[in-house]
Amino acid sequence: MITCESLRNLLPDYLGDELDPAEQDQVREHIASCEPCHAEVATLTATLASLRNLKVPAKPASAPVAGIPVGWPMALAVGARFSRLLAYAAMLMIGVGLGWIARSVLPDWDPKLAENNLPGMAIAGKVHPDWIEGWSGVSPSHTSPSVLARNMAAFSRSISTRASDG
Amino acid sequence: MTTVDTIFQNHQAQVYAWAYRLVQNHHDALDLTQEVYLRWWRACGATDKPRQPIPWLRRVTINLSLDFLRAGRRTPQLSLSPDTADPSETMPAERRETARDVAAALDTLSEQQRSVVIAKVYEGLTFSAIAEQMERSIPTVKTHYLRALQNLRKRLTPEDYLEGTHK
Numbered sequence: 001m002i003t004c005e006s007l008r009n010l011l012p013d014y015l016g017d018e019l020d021p022a023e024q025d026q027v028r029e030h031i032a033s034c035e036p037c038h039a040e041v042a043t044l045t046a047t048l049a050s051l052r053n054l055k056v057p058a059k060p061a062s063a064p065v066a067g068i069p070v071g072w073p074m075a076l077a078v079g080a081r082f083s084r085l086l087a088y089a090a091m092l093m094i095g096v097g098l099g100w101i102a103r104s105v106l107p108d109w110d111p112k113l114a115e116n117n118l119p120g121m122a123i124a125g126k127v128h129p130d131w132i133e134g135w136s137g138v139s140p141s142h143t144s145p146s147v148l149a150r151n152m153a154a155f156s157r158s159i160s161t162r163a164s165d166g
Numbered sequence: 167m168t169t170v171d172t173i174f175q176n177h178q179a180q181v182y183a184w185a186y187r188l189v190q191n192h193h194d195a196l197d198l199t200q201e202v203y204l205r206w207w208r209a210c211g212a213t214d215k216p217r218q219p220i221p222w223l224r225r226v227t228i229n230l231s232l233d234f235l236r237a238g239r240r241t242p243q244l245s246l247s248p249d250t251a252d253p254s255e256t257m258p259a260e261r262r263e264t265a266r267d268v269a270a271a272l273d274t275l276s277e278q279q280r281s282v283v284i285a286k287v288y289e290g291l292t293f294s295a296i297a298e299q300m301e302r303s304i305p306t307v308k309t310h311y312l313r314a315l316q317n318l319r320k321r322l323t324p325e326d327y328l329e330g331t332h333k
Contacts, residue, residue, distance in 0.1 A: 012308035016293060043323050044315045049323035051287050053270045054190075056183045064250055162318060 002026045007044050017045055170210045173219050174203055180220075180289075181227050188231040188264040188272070189238060198234060202227050221299045231275045235266070271321040279314035282307055322333055 002010070007030050014027050015017045031038045168183055172183075181202050186195035209216050216222035221308045272280055278300075293311070297304045 012293070012312045016308075016311060018293060043319050046323045047315050047319045048287065050264070051268060051283070052320070053264050054187050054288075055185050 002030050004030075004034060004037055007031070007034075011041070011044075014041070015048060170207060174206050176224075177219060177223055178203070181223050184224060184227040184284065184288075185231045188228065188265070189234060190262060194234065196228050198227065201230055205230075205295065218299055221281065221301075224284060225277060226262045227278060228272075228284060229277070232269065235269050236273065268322065271318050273315055273323070275314050276300075276310075279310045281315065282310040283318075285315045286311055 007027060010023060010027055012020060014024065019027065027041075037103050170250065178199060182195050182199045185198040185202075186192070189195055189198065202223060206216075206244065209222065209232065253332075272283070275283065282296055285291045285299070286293070291299075293304050293307050296302075297307045302310075
């Protein structure tokens, strides 16, 4: 007859079906007469039964072989993952291209003018003077007199330069 | 075909089975198997290559499957042909629930305990085989196994057992 201590040592093998028949009988004999050990073994056996409920259907066991591109070059296997990256790169290229075209079409930027008097239009800190013909309509109270005077001078210079170029 | 592919191909049915057992859905298990394949490729290209393929594949598959379940990404799939029919579609709701409970319970274990339980209960390996695969001693593996079952007990054992009413 084994002791409770011996049973604890044999428990993993008992629950793992790795005891020889003689040892199994010894364990069964002990738990039949020992309430705490019986409860321990019964609950752990029930836990094992719950785990074993999780089955894999026989049918799909062979299915993945055909579904996985084993043996393909890695670039092909992961092609789908890169497609999103390529889309981002394409959008970036288009954005850069549009920016370059905009800069070449709209020369003579005046960032200071935009920053000080037309914050709503100064989205990127750069506004072309031609866009803001009505800039004088902006209330002078939005800016200090000195800044206003400086911007008026800058604006006049810009207009005269463009007139002389033309 | 490279050695990397050959090793994976030899174990892919097992990888699929590990994933399927947790997610209980053919298409999701297939996606997870592909994800494991990609990770296997990357891991084999790294300087610190997996020394033992099976424990590596088991651990990564189980972790990915549990991450997948935790994120709630499982989506019902419709099969268009008998060849791609998903057996989980005809699975009783009760069994799906059991599967979710078991997966959630396994998620509470340490990685070592989880690997030992899955190798022992679902693959039927001996303690000595698991010890060799995982490069651990046999007593350590047995300890992980018993601790794992004790940890799972509260979540998976019917109440009458826990209350001591069952004889």
